[in-house]
Amino acid sequence: MAYSELIKDYERVRDYMREFYIYGFKSREEYDSKSARSYDNERRRIESWLGEYMSFRQDAGGKQVFLSVDSRRIDHNPLYQSFKAKSFTDKDITLHFYLLDIFADGGAYTTKEVVERMDKDYLSQFDSTFSVDMSTVRKKLKEYEAIGLLKSGKRGRETCYQRPKEQVRLDAWTDAVSFYAEAAPLGVIGSFLLDRLGNPDQPFGFKHHYILHAMDSQILEELLCAMGQHLRVKLTVKRRNSSKTRERWVYPLKLYVSSQTGRQYLLFYEYSSCSFAFCRVDRIVETETGGEDASYPDYEEWYRENAGHFWGVSANGSRATEHLEMTVRVEEDEAFIVRRLEREKRHGTVERLDEHTYRFTADVFDASEMLPWLRTFIGRIVSLKCSNPAVVQTFYKDLEQMTAMYGGERDGVQ
Numbered sequence: 001m002a003y004s005e006l007i008k009d010y011e012r013v014r015d016y017m018r019e020f021y022i023y024g025f026k027s028r029e030e031y032d033s034k035s036a037r038s039y040d041n042e043r044r045r046i047e048s049w050l051g052e053y054m055s056f057r058q059d060a061g062g063k064q065v066f067l068s069v070d071s072r073r074i075d076h077n078p079l080y081q082s083f084k085a086k087s088f089t090d091k092d093i094t095l096h097f098y099l100l101d102i103f104a105d106g107g108a109y110t111t112k113e114v115v116e117r118m119d120k121d122y123l124s125q126f127d128s129t130f131s132v133d134m135s136t137v138r139k140k141l142k143e144y145e146a147i148g149l150l151k152s153g154k155r156g157r158e159t160c161y162q163r164p165k166e167q168v169r170l171d172a173w174t175d176a177v178s179f180y181a182e183a184a185p186l187g188v189i190g191s192f193l194l195d196r197l198g199n200p201d202q203p204f205g206f207k208h209h210y211i212l213h214a215m216d217s218q219i220l221e222e223l224l225c226a227m228g229q230h231l232r233v234k235l236t237v238k239r240r241n242s243s244k245t246r247e248r249w250v251y252p253l254k255l256y257v258s259s260q261t262g263r264q265y266l267l268f269y270e271y272s273s274c275s276f277a278f279c280r281v282d283r284i285v286e287t288e289t290g291g292e293d294a295s296y297p298d299y300e301e302w303y304r305e306n307a308g309h310f311w312g313v314s315a316n317g318s319r320a321t322e323h324l325e326m327t328v329r330v331e332e333d334e335a336f337i338v339r340r341l342e343r344e345k346r347h348g349t350v351e352r353l354d355e356h357t358y359r360f361t362a363d364v365f366d367a368s369e370m371l372p373w374l375r376t377f378i379g380r381i382v383s384l385k386c387s388n389p390a391v392v393q394t395f396y397k398d399l400e401q402m403t404a405m406y407g408g409e410r411d412g413v414q
Contacts, residue, residue, distance in 0.1 A: 210262020
């Protein structure tokens with residue numbers, strides 16, 4: 001039987017999942033953030049969601065448990081299960097079924113009328129002390145309106161609620177929802193929709209399936225809502241390699257998702273430094289929205305003018321751009337190199353100088369981000385120039401270290 005204790009605070013789930021999944025499944029002795037009892041509780045909870053994906057090995061230190069997932073062989077992201085474990089009180093469950101039954105006839109009722117019907121048609125049938133008050137029912141009705149189970153309207157001065165009449169035929173969208181659930185940043189929404197469809201067979205397979213960032217979905221949803229309403233946001237961000245956090249008031253501008261790792265980044269304007277910067281979404285612990293920022297058109301205009309200067313996710317303090325030029329030699333049977341340059345140039349340009357020589361140029365905020373890509377052309381590079389000398393120095397220093405390690409001569413590079 002699955003471990004049935006459910007929890008309400010998702011940030012706590014997210015933190016434990018990182019400890020157990022991202023940073024390695026710690027043993028009982030290694031886990032010192034909470035008590036041994038907390039370790040046992042959280043381990044059982046995670047096993048109830050991910051039991052079939054867990055493996056273990058025995059070594060000198062004892063039994064080492066870890067999660068083992070082949071993303072090519074799973075139909076659905078198993079980490080979505082963490083969002084579907086939600087706690088409910090006895091009153092929550094009772095109100096849920098009473099409300100669905102009351103509104104099943106399609107009628108519109110005020111909060112007062114709902115309470116009266118509950119007392120007359122339901123609670124009066126039982127000999128118990130269970131009761132409902134107007135405030136609790138009103139909150140529950142507003143909650144159901146927010147998630148789309150009910151809609152509100154006006155009857156005179158009073159607010160009344162009823163079930164929405166328009167229903168979308170989800171079965172016509174099965175393939176689209178299946179793809180969205182596994183490929184989109186907020187794919188957990190698609191996972192919930194697939195539950196309503198009875199979890200049909202997955203028609204898609206993914207060679208590179210980035211399931212890990214599903215745990216950031218709640219933070220991501222809050223950021224996207226703030227962006228849609230042009231709101232300022234206070235981010236509580238966990239410091240790198242530390243449990244300490246810092247608070248940053250920002251205006252969230254754009255979301256970037258890496259096609260190589262699936263990692264999600266937020267581009268924002270930070271008020272304290274008056275500059276644009278990036279932050280990894282998985283390091284954001286909590287968000288708190290403020291008021292609308294009337295200057296948002298200025299931030300968006302800056303982005304439109306400068307979006308072409310991002311190579312990766314470094315704004316480098318939004319200072320002046322750095323100019324880089326790389327000239328490569330392409331032999332007669334190496335047309336694929338030219339195709340690579342054209343395909344991977346991003347916002348750069350590729351120019352043919354002669355029959356065997358091509359020049360790549362780019363103006364970016366942080367040219368050092370290009371180094372891993374530039375290294376893939378070692379052996380063909382004729383010259384490398386950058387307005388930031390440190391970039392070229394780093395490139396040649398790495399090349400010299402590689403030569404010292406593996407041997408060989410430094411030919412073909414100037």
